[in-house]
Amino acid sequence: MAKIEAILGEMDRINTQMKSLVSEPRAQRNQHIVGLRQEFSAETGNLLSELPADDRLRFQPALFGEFQERLDDVRTMLVSHQAHWSICNIDERRDDYLIATEKVHGKIADYLDWAKTSLVDKPA
Numbered sequence: 008m009a010k011i012e013a014i015l016g017e018m019d020r021i022n023t024q025m026k027s028l029v030s031e032p033r034a035q036r037n038q039h040i041v042g043l044r045q046e047f048s049a050e051t052g053n054l055l056s057e058l059p060a061d062d063r064l065r066f067q068p069a070l071f072g073e074f075q076e077r078l079d080d081v082r083t084m085l086v087s088h089q090a091h092w093s094i095c096n097i098d099e100r101r102d103d104y105l106i107a108t109e110k111v112h113g114k115i116a117d118y119l120d121w122a123k124t125s126l127v128d129k130p131a
Contacts, residue, residue: 009061010057010061011057017050018054022116025047026112029105029108033098040097041094047085051081058071058075063126070125073125077118077122088107
């Protein structure tokens with residue numbers, strides 16, 4: 008498996024874990040959310056550093072550009088979401104937070120599905 012697929016797999020794992028975590032009781036949830044946000048950010052950075060080195064993307068500039076644009080959309084959405092939903096706000100407006108996280112996790116899942124599908128049948 009190429010490095011990009013491994014990173015996408017980690018991002019998917021974190022997104023899935025975060026999605027189930029938001030329903031946990033407060034004492035466990037908030038600390039885990041901070042840790043998972045940091046993990047996801049690190050994996051996003053790993054992906055950004057690997058994209059230019061992957062031959063499947065290096066020789067297909069349009070696909071490379073789309074990877075970057077779509078990832079930028081996800082990152083922009085996450086920055087906005089995290090700025091709006093500090094750990095304190097999560098508890099104050101719980102129902103609204105759950106609705107907002109569904110949208111975030113859905114957008115991340117859509118990106119990951121697209122990215123994995125875009126690399127299928129392209130030699131690494």
